[in-house]
Amino acid sequence: MGFGHIMRCLALVKQLKQEHDVYILSSALPLNVTAQIDAAGATLISVNIENVDFGAIDDADNEQLEAMQKLHAKDCLADFNEQLDLLFVDHYQLSAPFCYIMRSKINTIVVIDDLANRVHNCDVLIDTNFYHDYQTRYNGLIPSHCHTLLGPTYAFLRSEFFCIDNRIRANNHFLVCFGGSDPINLTERVVDILTTLKSSPFTADIIVGPGYKHINSLRLKIQSLVGVNLHQNCTYMSSLMQGASFMLGAGGSMHWERAKSGVAGLIITLADNQIETTRALHDSDCCLWLGGENELADDHICKAIEKALHSPDQMRYLASNAAKLVEPNQSPSFVVDTILEIVKRYS
Incomplete structure (x- = not known):
């Protein structure tokens, strides 16, 4: 399961x-x-x-x-x-x-x-x-x-996603999360990419679940990044989402958590059963689908993050469209x- x-x-x-x-x-x-x-x-x-x-x-x-x-x-x-x-x-x-x-x-x-x-x-x-x-x-x-x-x-x-926090989102702050276990360790790959991100100032929260197996090496790398914080098995995901301009993450149930929290999604699909929904959301301007994890070069991911950091209006537009899907x-x-x-x- x-x-x-x-x-x-x-x-x-x-x-x-x-x-x-x-x-x-x-x-x-x-x-x-x-x-x-x-x-x-x-x-x-x-x-x-x-x-x-x-x-x-x-x-x-x-x-x-x-x-x-x-x-x-x-x-x-x-x-x-x-x-x-x-x-x-x-x-x-x-x-x-x-x-x-x-x-x-x-x-x-x-x-x-x-x-x-x-x-x-x-x-x-x-x-x-x-x-x-x-x-x-x-x-x-x-x-x-x-x-x-x-x-x-x-x-x-979960109940936490109905506690709406109307704080001001920082345009240069984003989240990274690829689910509870991230077996291919895409999280650490993205952190490596962030160390090369020089053209845009940013802060970030990196979130991993209880099944993540690379916590020690990930923690060491994050310690070298100013303004980047690590959260493991956190119980306050909605609060983190509501403070961010966008989130780099996977498809699946997190689509609706992001939508309810009003944060735009930059999506890397991790499995075939995530593709159809993610493509439909992308076509409806409810997220940005970057592609599957096995077909994306690091440079592609880096440029997507940089573009999102420089496009706060587009991030708000995507988040607003997604929020309408779960509004009822x-x-x-x-x-x-x-x-x-x-x-x-x-x-």
């Missing part, structure tokens, strides 16, 4: 635990993540879910895949004797066969997806991403009775309240 999925689940837990007992069923997670789940008030149950590339499945594999998912579902249900009200499925390796078995003890199933590459058996489907065809991507993939919550309006955002979401409980209202109305 990626760090973005974990943060999304934690946002859900914090809203649901006020009136419900919440369980998280997941394959093995790092200790620091299990600690966060425990602190959020959920009970963690470990299960074994195998990785499956749905895009590579042919007809000969379908029967085996269906049997495997049904087995996973039975393993999950073995931990529960009573009927459960609501199940959220947030996993790229699970589809309709899994949910079909889960229905024996689940009243309502909500699927969270953004790939639209497999059939779902659910009552509510949530895809918070922005695509040119986001309203029709799931045609033929969900039951006729399924309610869809589509687009950034339904992004799962005015409360940390908005998405959960919407789901529970659907459940109440049609149960």
Whole structure:
């Protein structure tokens, strides 16, 4: 499970635990993540879910895949004797066969997806991403009775992103963050680039998550940069975003955190599933997509940062356009309240 999925689940837990007992069923997670789940008030149950590339499945594999998912579902249900009200499925390796078995003890199933590459058996489907065809991507993939919550309006955002700080943003201050673990260490590569940035005065916050493995070498390099600060596993991301003119970062769920915080995004995509949304946002003047991490030269990244530092009006324009995408979401409980209202109305 990626760090973005974990943060999304934690946002859900914090809203649901006020009136419900919440369980998280997941394959093995790092200790620091299990600690966060425990602190959020959920009970963690470990299960074994195998990785499956749905895009590579042919007809000969379908029967085996269906049997495997049904087995996973039975393993999950073995931990529960009573009927459960609501199940959220947030996993790229699970589809309709899994949910079909889960229905024996689940009243309502909500699927969270953004790939639209497999059939779902659910009552509510949530895809918070922005695509040119986001309203029709799931045609033929969900039951006729399924309610869809589509687009950034339904992004799962933590409470901190609703605490708006109207401070004056510094035009020459920016953030760098590439997610919770940054396995390719793009963060350190960008810091190396910043040491060569001589033509423009700047300050910056460098943010890494709990899974980042290069903290010692990164810290040493940042110590040589005046006005650059390092933050690890910070719980105040929104505050940092609201003080910056732009943010150099990845796609994924951070798109909506940036949008809610009013900071422009200079995006380097780290995975194929980040490209489609990032391209659509770029085409709609809601971010600047620099390209994929494996196709960008250091000089390209350096020039993009320099241009952003000299273009505060453009950064404000991008941030304003992105903010409109999440504007209807005015409360940390908005998405959960919407789901529970659907459940109440049609149960």
